[in-house]
Amino acid sequence: MQLSGALILLLWCFSKISTNAIDMCFPGVIFAKRKDSGEPYIEKGVIQNKVKTIFLNMCAFVYISIGYLVSVFAENDMEKPWCKLLLIVVMTIIFLSVAYLISRYMSAAWGREDRLLSEEEIEKYNIPTEISEHEIEGLFE
Numbered sequence: 001m002q003l004s005g006a007l008i009l010l011l012w013c014f015s016k017i018s019t020n021a022i023d024m025c026f027p028g029v030i031f032a033k034r035k036d037s038g039e040p041y042i043e044k045g046v047i048q049n050k051v052k053t054i055f056l057n058m059c060a061f062v063y064i065s066i067g068y069l070v071s072v073f074a075e076n077d078m079e080k081p082w083c084k085l086l087l088i089v090v091m092t093i094i095f096l097s098v099a100y101l102i103s104r105y106m107s108a109a110w111g112r113e114d115r116l117l118s119e120e121e122i123e124k125y126n127i128p129t130e131i132s133e134h135e136i137e138g139l140f141e
Helices: 002-015 017-025 046-075 079-108 121-123 133-139
Strands: 040-042
Touching: 002 046, 017 046, 040 046, 046 079
Parallel strands: none
Antiparallel strands: none
């Protein structure tokens, strides 16, 4: 059951990277900023942080799934417990490093520049936007 749960979460993350990143950028009532041209956007630093979080979660789910699968075949044939502890510490450091490298690379790839939001995305995610200068001028005409 635990393996099934980890795989469901993993598949859910892979299928909705862009959607999840946009959704995570606007918790509660946070307004989308507008560029000088009036287009709403998400700053690249913000989107990079959210994508990094998503990929770290994916790595965690992959590691949990692999851990469950490997545990089926595991045998405890190490005589010295300190050897086992050392192996666990070394493997943990390696796996953490790989996860952070993957998330860092993917967040840089997904967040190279500010992410413009389409009108459909604004409506779909119910994102409030800052009022544009054009809209302000229209109020006083």
